[in-house]
Structures are given as structure tokens and as C-alpha cells.
Amino acid sequence: MLISVIIPTLNExxxxxxxxxxxxxxxxKxxxxxxxxxxxxxxxxxxxARTFDVPVYTSDPCSRALQMNKGAKEAKGDVLYFVHADVQLVPSFVNDIxxxxxxxxxxxxYRFKFDNPSNPLLHINGFFTRFPFKWCRGGDQTLFITKEAFSRIDGFDERFVIMEDYNLLDRLGQEGLSFKVIAKSIKVSARKYETNSYLKVQAANLKAMKMYKKGESPDLIKKFYTSALD
Structure with missing residues (x-):
């Protein structure tokens, strides 16, 4: 079984x-x-990235959903593993998946915890990722999916310039595909909380989720979210 680790990047x-x-x-490896x-x-x-002798593709326009779909098309693996550039993976990820x-x-x-939790409230965020609630999920936790399942749901919906991960999870559920939260924690960057207050980020996340649930356009959600946070 070969795993394809797909990393969408922008100014990283x-x-x-x-x-x-x-x-x-x-x-x-x-x-x-x-x-x-x-x-x-x-x-x-x-x-x-090219100094590490790995294939580097370019996506235009820049959109994480589009980037991840492009990576999936190039992938040779049986399992796709989508990883953000600012996470620290667990060494056992190959065997875990x-x-x-x-x-x-x-x-x-995976579950997650923050790499530099200067605010103790960030521990709460990490704690809840052990539970199977959709609102606890997100692309930062990294996502693995078999290539067959990814093809069955037609990959990421490229209309979603934001919330693409939640949309994919919704479609996984609609198709009845099984989902496992591995009981280990990767580390994610706390940089968003370093430039914004904890409450400001949480409020922006909550409103974005409400907009998504109401079916508002991804472009409108992204416009709100980028204006709400520094």
C-alpha cells in the first residue's frame, strides 16, 4: 500500500x-x-521545496481545493494524505494510516494540539478533537482517504474557496463512508492566535461555520473570514 502525501502551499x-x-x-519513506x-x-x-527533490506543481488560480485535487490527479498512491505545510506529523503516520x-x-x-499554546484556552480546542463531532474537524488535522473513496465523491468541490474540508466531510457522510479519528495528536501552528485574540478567532470560525450551514456562497464566506482576521 502506497500513501501519497499531498501538501498544498502558499507562502510557507x-x-x-x-x-x-x-x-x-x-x-x-x-x-x-x-x-x-x-x-x-x-x-x-x-x-x-524543490531542493528536497520532490515534485512541485503549480496551481493557478490559488485555491486549496483546486491544489489538493491537482495533487490527487498526480498521485500514484492507494491512499491520499492531505497535509498542511505548517503541521508536525507523528512519526508513526505511515503505519497508523x-x-x-x-x-x-x-x-x-488525527487529533491535534497546538505547537505553541501561549493561551491555555487553546488546550480546549485540542481536547475536543478526540470526539467524532464534525465541528471539531478541519484540514489542520490532516486527512487521509482512499483514492477509490476520493474518486467516488469526486474529490474536493472546487467552488469552495474556503470550508472545502467541511464540505468534503459532509459528502463523506452522505455516501456512508467510514471515518476514523486516530488517537494520536499532530501539532498545528498557533500563528493565527498569535496575531489575533483567542475570542476573535473563535468568533470568526463560528460565524463562518454558520454561513456555511446556511448555504451562503464560499466567496462570501471567504470575504468575511479574511476581513475578520489579521
Whole structure:
């Protein structure tokens, strides 16, 4: 079983090197491939990624859903593993995913905790990711899905320039596809909370989710979200 690790990037020159170093030096690197799909970064993200001798594709226009679909089209793996550039994966991710798929799970994710939780309230966010509630999910937790299941739901809906992960999870549920929350925590960046207050981020997340549930356009949700946070 081959895993395709797909990383959508945009201006991640400070983070992408650490993730790719971890992946390209992993003792089980023969069990997975790495694909970077860059959204035409204005910094050196793509340059840095290419120094690790991994394929780097460009997506125009920049859209995470479009980038991840492009990576999936190029993928040779049986399982697709979508990973944001600013996360720290658990060393056991290869065996974890293979075990979950071997047990019949067609998709899943990890719990998470923040890499630098300066605000103690951030521990609450991480704690709730152990529960099977959809509002606890998100792309930061990384997502694995079999290529067959991904094809069955037609991948990410590229109309969603934001909330693409929640939309995909909704469609996974509608198709009755099994989902596993692996009982280990990856680390995600707390940078959004470093430039905004905890309550400000939580309020923006809540409103964006409400807009999504009401069926408001992804463009409108993105316009609100980018204006609400620094």
C-alpha cells in the first residue's frame, strides 16, 4: 500500500522545509510519495521545496481545493494524505494510516494540539478533537482517504474557496463512508492566535461555520473570514 502525501502551499517558506525534511528522512519513506502543489507563492516556498527533490506543481488560480485535487490527479498512491505545510506529523503516520485502512476505514484524520499554546484556552480546542463531532474537524488535522473513496465523491468541490474540508466531510457522510479519528495528536501552528485574540478567532470560525450551514456562497464566506482576521 502506497500513501501519497499531498501538501498544498502558499507562502510557507518558513515552514515547508521542516515538514519536507521530516518526510524525506523518514525511515519508511519507501512507503509513501510526497507531492507539493504551490499556489504561486510570492516567497521562496517552491524553491525550497524543490531542493528536497520532490515534485512541485503549480496551481493557478490559488485555491486549496483546486491544489489538493491537482495533487490527487498526480498521485500514484492507494491512499491520499492531505497535509498542511505548517503541521508536525507523528512519526508513526505511515503505519497508523495503513492500519486504519486495513481495518476497513476509508477515511480519517488525527487529533491535534497546538505547537505553541501561549493561551491555555487553546488546550480546549485540542481536547475536543478526540470526539467524532464534525465541528471539531478541519484540514489542520490532516486527512487521509482512499483514492477509490476520493474518486467516488469526486474529490474536493472546487467552488469552495474556503470550508472545502467541511464540505468534503459532509459528502463523506452522505455516501456512508467510514471515518476514523486516530488517537494520536499532530501539532498545528498557533500563528493565527498569535496575531489575533483567542475570542476573535473563535468568533470568526463560528460565524463562518454558520454561513456555511446556511448555504451562503464560499466567496462570501471567504470575504468575511479574511476581513475578520489579521
Amino acid at each position: 517558506e518558513e515552514r515547508i522545509g521542516s515538514l519536507l525534511k521530516f518526510l524525506t528522512s523518514h525511515p519508511l 519507501n512507503r509513501f510519495e510526497v507531492i507539493v502543489v504551490d499556489g504561486e507563492s510570492e516567497d521562496k516556498t517552491a524553491v525550497i 495503513i492500519e486504519a485502512v486495513s481495518k476497513g476505514f476509508e477515511s480519517g484524520c
